[in-house]
Amino acid sequence: LPDALPILAVFNNGDGPAEIEFQLPVEANAATDLLADTVGAENVMVSLASGRMKVQLPSNYATVLRLD
Numbered sequence: 001l002p003d004a005l006p007i008l009a010v011f012n013n014g015d016g017p018a019e020i021e022f023q024l025p026v027e028a029n030a031a032t033d034l035l036a037d038t039v040g041a042e043n044v045m046v047s048l049a050s051g052r053m054k055v056q057l058p059s060n061y062a063t064v065l066r067l068d
Contacts, residue, residue: 006067012057028067
């Protein structure tokens with residue numbers, strides 16, 4: 001079996017947009033929003049630098065990110 005790719009679920013249950021930044025537990029060069037092409041999907045901004053991830057989410061929104 002090939003190695004599994006890490007998956008992260010990111011949530012914002014607030015009434016306004018949120019920016020979340022955290023240290024990644026694994027090495028990654030990119031992130032793919034697995035829900036981007038679904039009905040009702042909203043734009044999620046993701047950036048990776050120096051082992052850290054920054055995610056900007058709309059209010060009351062969640063998504064699932066695959067780390068590559």
